[in-house]
Amino acid sequence: MDDLLSKLLMFPPHPPPAKPLSDHAYDEGIKEQIEVVGKMSETKLLQQTSGGEHALDVINPSLNTIPYACILLANISALKKGNNKGVEIDTLWEKMIGFLSAFDSRQIRYIGDELSAIIEAVAATAFSTRQAHLAVGPIASALMRLDPTGTMLTTHHLDLARLALDSRNFADAAPVLNKSILYVPGASTITKPRYICDMTLSPVSFITLQSKLTKKLKYLEILEYFLYSGMVFIGMRDWESALQCLENAVTYPAKETSVSKVMVEAYKKWILVGVLLEGRLLPLPKSTSSGAAKCYHVMAKPYETMAQIFENGTASRLKAEADTATNIWRADFNTGLILHLLAAFQKFQIRSLAKVYTKITIPEIVSQTTSAETGTKLPNPQAAELLIQNMIATGELHATMSPPTGGPSILTFSPTGQALTEPQMQRELVLTSERIVSLTKEIKQTDRILTHDKGYIKYVQKQSKNAKTSGATGDQGISGPDMDWNDALEDEDIMGPMY
Template sequence: MADLLPKLLSFPPHPPPAKPLSDQAYDEGIREQIDVVGKLTESKLLQQTSGGEHALDVINPSLNSIPYAYILLANISAMRKANSKGVDFETLWDKMIGFLVSFDPRQIRYIGEEFSAIVDAVAGLAASNRQSYLAVAPIATALTRLDPTGSMLTTHHLTLVKLALESRNFAAATQVLDKFILYVPGVPTVTKPKFICDMNLSPVTFITDKSKLTGKFKYVDVLEYFLYSGMIYMGMRDWDKALQCLESAITYPAKENNVSKVMVDAYKKWVLVGLLLEGKLLPLPKSTSSGAAKCYHVMAKPYETIAQIFESGTASRLKSEAEFGVHIWRGDLNYGLMLHVLSAFQKFQIRGLANIYSKISIPEIVSQTTSAETGNKLPTPQAAELLIQNMITSGELHATMSTSATGPSILTFSPKGQVLTESQMQRELAGSTERILALTKEIKQTDRLLTHDKEYIKFVQKQKKHVKQGGSGDQGIGVENMDWNDAIEDEDIMGTMY
């Protein structure tokens, strides 16, 4: 290994030259290095240094990601073969994690297959040892390093959400899930970049199935990512983000209105999450095709019935309907979510009192609201005070509660809702500005890709022809009219219905 180290560490130059390498020089240098390292046998990559050290202890993964990745994979292979020349399991695990959180994102673009193999190894080893939670944070960090915009969906995203759901390590995945997905692999009109080391490139140009930084996607994979992301946010009680993710699934383009089982599952959860957010059955997004909407209404009828009762019915009727359909909620894995809906019913009743009163006593609240969990009123004013105080503390209710030694406690509703401090407002504005600027840049790229897509151009020409023949130019076009969606392969669409 001693004679190999100079070759392995020859690129990129360190310390960096005063004048940074051009993209062309960088591209040539790194390809030469990969050509050298890629020809080394596993036995050579496993050799120790002259001082008896493992190469993984000598090479810095953040400076020399290419040779480190190859040596790491050689050790992973040795472990699977029970080859004693590799490092022990605990050391190897630490090295794999260290690599994922520190690799050079510029270098990694050139070794997509090796990067993906390391991600898969981390996920597989964690799952096989029933410690999936250990893999969530490093894989999330790796995806963020690979694509700081987070706008490109990869097969590793799907691995991430599955691990997070399996281990209930939700928070560690949100650095990836919080990003807006704008692209999926397989965009046909992407122009191949001259040098993939150009750090100004959009992720859609270098994260492709050909670069091996992601695997190939099937139609159902995209839907599952949005569904599982929504379930993660549900686990965190972040109903707003959960609703956004589920909405991405239910509005996803479907060929000839063939909504899949995943889309129906997402809609059922979307109905219940909408109740937790707004207390009513939300209207479907305008981008939902009419055919898909009809399917949803038929297949999720019991859920819509619950929503209608929640909005205008009584606590006892809601409780009865929920108990009657318990086999449905359990079969759909929505029983826990239904319990949240029952718990939320009285909270919405309490919040609704703000439309009538500015102040109200706790005994009056007890008399005017009913729990859908029990079908009865709260047993004591103290129980109501505890519920209301928890609502105030969690931000579910904007009000103050005052106690009196001589009379009942009084709830005073805040007419303005939650008031942010100046520093909180500044952080909100700064965060919003940053997100808008990032999205604007990616949306420009998306527009360019779309306007050069042959199927989309045919669709636009068809619409223009329709207008010339006397049709309306504004039809509220649904997915069923978009011929350019016919490119979705039939075998990639899950046709299983309830």
């Protein structure tokens, strides 16, 4: 191995030159290294140094990502074959997850096949040892290193969402799943970059089917990603993030006369999450096609009824409706959300009291609110105090409760909500500014893609023709536009940017 190390570590130069390599020089150098390492046999890559060390203990994956990945895969292959020349399974696991958290984001763009194989090996190893939760963090870390913007959907994103759901390790997956997806693999209008090592490139330019950093995603797989992401945030009780993920599935382009089962499932959950977030049945986003909206209203009628009762009905009626449709909630795996909805009813009632009172006693709250979990009022003021204390502690209620001094406890509502400290305000301003700059850049990119997208051009031409026809016939009525501009939508895949 000692004589091979010079070849394995020949690029990039270390320490780095005073004048950074140009993209051209970097591209040539790394391709040459890949060719050299690619010619080395598995046997050579498994050799130890003269001091008896494994190459994985000698090479730094953050500096020399290419050779480390190839040696790592050689060890994975040896383990599968039962070859004892590789490292043991426990050591290999540590090396794999360490690699996913440390690889160089520039070099990795050239070895999509290898990265995908390592991610798959991490997932498979975690499943085989019944510790799927351990794979979530490393895979999420790898995706963030590959694309810090998080705007490009890959097949690994879908695997991550499934892993998170299967293992209930929601927190480690959340940073990736919470990113706004703007692109899916296969956009035909993307110009091939001259050098994929250009660090100013949008992820849509280097995470491609050709780079093997992702595979093609089928139409239903894209919908499943949004549904599963929403379910992850439901598991975290993050209703706002869950609503956005589910909305991505609900509003995804579909043929005018039909919607998929996944979209309907997402809509049912979207209704319930919307109620938990805002206490009412939310209107469908304007980007939802009229045909899809009709299907949703028919297929999710019990859910819409629950939402309407929550907003305008009584606790007893809400509980009765929930009990009547128990089989529906169970069949749709939404029983948990229904229980959350019942528990939220009285909380919304308590928060609504702030519109009328600045201060109110606990016994008055008991008399004016009702639990939808039981259909009756709370049994005593102590139960109400406990509920309110939990609401204040979790940030669901901005108020203070004074202890009794010869009389009942009093709840004082905060008119301005939770106040941020000056450092917190500064952090929020910085984060908001960074998000605006990032989104502005990506919006320009998606605009360029749409400008050359054949399906979108046809849609614009059709809309223009329809407008002229309406004008010529004197039709002044307003009709909903045909949102399904991708008429060639198929189950296999969908091209272009997403919104």
